[in-house]
Amino acid sequence: MHIAVCVKQVANPEVAASQFRIDDAAKVVEPIAGVPLVMSPFDEQAVEAALRIRDARAGTRITVITLGPESARNVLKHGLALGADDAVLLSDAAFQGGDGHATALALSAAIRKLGSVDLVLAGRQAADDDAGVVGIAVAELLGMPAVSFAQEVQLGDGSVRVERVLDDGTEVVEAPLPALVTVSNELGEPRKPNLRETMRAARKPVSMWSPADLGVEAASIGNAAARTVTRRVYAPVKESRCVQMTGATPQEQAAQLARELREAKLI
Amino acid sequence: MTLRIAVACSPALGDAGEALGRARALADAASGEVIALALGHPDPQALVARGADAVRAFSHPLLDEAHVEAMAAAIVHACRADVPAAVLLNHNAIGADLAPRLALRLDGCAAMGCVAIDHDAGELRYTRPRQGGIAREVLSFRAAPVVATLRPGNYDAPAPDPGRKGSVTAIAFEPDGVRTRIVERKREAGSGPRLEDAKVVVSGGRGLNGPDGFKVLEALAGVLGGVVGASRVPCDLGWCPRSWQIGLTGKTVRPELYIAVGISGASHHLAGCGNAKAIVAVNTDAQAAIFREARYGIVGDYQQVIPALVEEIRKGRTG
Numbered sequence: 007m008h009i010a011v012c013v014k015q016v017a018n019p020e021v022a023a024s025q026f027r028i029d030d031a032a033k034v035v036e037p038i039a040g041v042p043l044v045m046s047p048f049d050e051q052a053v054e055a056a057l058r059i060r061d062a063r064a065g066t067r068i069t070v071i072t073l074g075p076e077s078a079r080n081v082l083k084h085g086l087a088l089g090a091d092d093a094v095l096l097s098d099a100a101f102q103g104g105d106g107h108a109t110a111l112a113l114s115a116a117i118r119k120l121g122s123v124d125l126v127l128a129g130r131q132a133a134d135d136d137a138g139v140v141g142i143a144v145a146e147l148l149g150m151p152a153v154s155f156a157q158e159v160q161l162g163d164g165s166v167r168v169e170r171v172l173d174d175g176t177e178v179v180e181a182p183l184p185a186l187v188t189v190s191n192e193l194g195e196p197r198k199p200n201l202r203e204t205m206r207a208a209r210k211p212v213s214m215w216s217p218a219d220l221g222v223e224a225a226s227i228g229n230a231a232a233r234t235v236t237r238r239v240y241a242p243v244k245e246s247r248c249v250q251m252t253g254a255t256p257q258e259q260a261a262q263l264a265r266e267l268r269e270a271k272l273i
Numbered sequence: 274m275t276l277r278i279a280v281a282c283s284p285a286l287g288d289a290g291e292a293l294g295r296a297r298a299l300a301d302a303a304s305g306e307v308i309a310l311a312l313g314h315p316d317p318q319a320l321v322a323r324g325a326d327a328v329r330a331f332s333h334p335l336l337d338e339a340h341v342e343a344m345a346a347a348i349v350h351a352c353r354a355d356v357p358a359a360v361l362l363n364h365n366a367i368g369a370d371l372a373p374r375l376a377l378r379l380d381g382c383a384a385m386g387c388v389a390i391d392h393d394a395g396e397l398r399y400t401r402p403r404q405g406g407i408a409r410e411v412l413s414f415r416a417a418p419v420v421a422t423l424r425p426g427n428y429d430a431p432a433p434d435p436g437r438k439g440s441v442t443a444i445a446f447e448p449d450g451v452r453t454r455i456v457e458r459k460r461e462a463g464s465g466p467r468l469e470d471a472k473v474v475v476s477g478g479r480g481l482n483g484p485d486g487f488k489v490l491e492a493l494a495g496v497l498g499g500v501v502g503a504s505r506v507p508c509d510l511g512w513c514p515r516s517w518q519i520g521l522t523g524k525t526v527r528p529e530l531y532i533a534v535g536i537s538g539a540s541h542h543l544a545g546c547g548n549a550k551a552i553v554a555v556n557t558d559a560q561a562a563i564f565r566e567a568r569y570g571i572v573g574d575y576q577q578v579i580p581a582l583v584e585e586i587r588k589g590r591t592g
Contacts, residue, residue: 023407023540023562035408106373107382135403136521137385139373146377151342151452154370167456172366173287173524174516175460181453191505191522192515233382237398238411242547248554248570259571260581263553264589266569272530272551273473273497273586 007066007161009056010117012128012144013049013085015078017041019133033236035134045081048129050088052189054196055159056127057089063161067091069120073101073112079212086207087199093212094120100217103229106135110143112227115220117148125166126186130155138188145186153179157192276305279357279418281348282320283312285339285367287469290323290430292361292423295390297324297431299359302392310351312336312344321439324431328441329355335448339367340455345374346448352379357418359390359397364422364525375420382414384421386521406521406544425469426527426548461516466500468519473499474528476519476546477507480535480556480575484512489579490534496586502526504542520545534575538563555579 017026017037025041045053053070060066070085072078073096082093096112104112117123126145131138138154145152157176158169161183168179171192181187199207217224224230249266253259267273278296282289289309296307309325311317313336317328329351335343348371352360360375362368364386376383384390388409389400399412399421468474475494477486487501494501502524503517519526521541531549536542538554538561546552547566554567555575564570571578 019405019541026404026407028408033410035404107376110377130522131385133405136401136405137383137403138369139376139383139385142370142373143377143383146374152370152374153453155366170366171515172458175458177455177459178457179453180456191509194509233415235413235415236410237393237413239408240411241407242402242409248564248567250564251569251571256573256577257581257584259573260578260585263569263571263582264585267530267553268589270551 052127105234106139108231114147141188276303322433343448406540471500476502478504478536
């Protein structure tokens with residue numbers, strides 16, 4: 007059984023909003039210096055889903071794949087330290103500047119090159135652009151069935167059984183392999199790298215593939231293939247005129263609030 | 274060329290009123306037309322009353338069970354015939370799953386989780402939150418159709434006009450490309466109003482310090498006729514049902530009154546409640562980001578403040 011997990015390097019989304027700078031001119035949102043680059047949390051949960059499958063099924067091979075700058079090698083190292091067997095880095099000037107569509111074209115070509123992949127996993131969305139397009143687009147490009155927002159992924163013989171999160175509950179969906187599943191935070195806490203795997207990770211292979219290795223034209227990847235035009239990036243306006251209830255006791259504060267809410271006809 | 278906007282309508286996608294209303298406004302500004310794609314038997318006349326010029330009605334048992342592959346097949350079928358510039362769907366677990374599939378199959382683009390769609394400089398532009406809601410981006414696209422999911426609560430659904438005229442066409446259809454099978458569906462028992470429709474939402478976060486805190490919030494929601502919600506942490510920790518989650522990866526609500534208790538105010542939570550008419554924040558931390566969004570604040574221990582507030586509201590009614 008071979009599982010490929012698509013991961014993305016992002017600025018740590020857990021840091022305060024003030025640690026990001028919104029650049030109107032360049033139309034980008036950038037972390038200020040010092041914000042660590044990490045594996046997007048939903049992708050970490052996708053790696054966890056792969057590891058859980060391998061826990062139940064020895065001999066499963068796990069490959070982590072990313073597209074990004076050279077620094078993205080670090081999220082592959084993290085995936086290897088968590089227990090993945092090997093890794094693929096798509097880092098080439100021609101891959102850069104793409105949107106979800108362009109990224110999916112490159113990732114799907116890489117998965118095709120890996121050969122006999124039975125299951126592709128990805129986070130439900132990246133923590134930077136929050137779009138949730140790439141995973142399902144990869145499935146479409148590979149002609150695989152896709153199941154999104156998984157909170158549990160179990161492999162059967164020739165099929166995958168996914169419990170997926172809906173707005174008012176869950177549903178259990180079965181898909182024939184090969185298939186792609188996007189993983190949601192409901193899967194639960196991912197494990198931490200242990201010392202033994204971290205030591206082993208240093209010796210695990212990281213392949214670096216160029217567009218030529220994938221057999222793709224420069225025009226069909228990266229910025230050249232992007233269909234999205236960013237017109238503007240801005241911070242949503244804050245109200246910042248909070249009336250604090252200054253009563254000396256909780257009872258006084260509550261009475262004051264009830265009065266305010268009644269006057270504003272909110273209750 | 275006439276601007277044609279399709280709106281996917283299905284009970285599984287939630288109320289289509291806002292999306293139809295927005296599509297109607299965008300179409301009217303460009304002498305365009307709105308086509309409702311009725312999947313899984315929404316009432317076609319109601320879709321006309323809410324702004325559709327034409328309804329394409331698809332029926333199939335798989336559409337009734339909200340099978341996303343069948344829904345995608347129906348929408349692709351309609352778009353190949355009608356060639357819309359944009360396809361709107363509500364942003365929920367079904368819509369967010371469908372949009373990337375449709376974008377790929379129709380060789381178009383996906384605009385995910387939009388909070389606004391506008392005419393600008395002769396094109397449609399799509400505004401969406403990114404980076405957990407700390408920023409918004411305005412996008413346009415180089416390929417059509419743009420398949421856009423619209424977060425609920427950003428537009429007012431216009432009142433239905435029963436006098437509106439529109440055509441209804443039943444489309445004979447057999448979904449192709451259905452490879453997955455829905456084995457089981459577990460619904461969380463829902464009673465009373467839904468979070469999305471509630472006028473008052475009382476929401477709890479990490480600061481509740483445990484599942485029992487929600488009992489305190491339920492008492493407040495009870496006297497206000499409201500519904501209880503949560504930020505992501507209590508859901509992840511199992512303090513409350515998953516379906517209570519409000520935020521970027523949960524539900525979007527737009528109540529008159531949103532009472533955030535023990536919620537720090539992370540951007541990804543505010544992305545789900547920022548459109549509330551008024552936010553009340555109760556938090557022990559005076560520096561919590563939620564106070565920058567709130568109209569009214571109480572710095573204090575919710576275990577004391579909330580019961581006192583329940584008492585005050587009761588007193589105000591009887592006295």
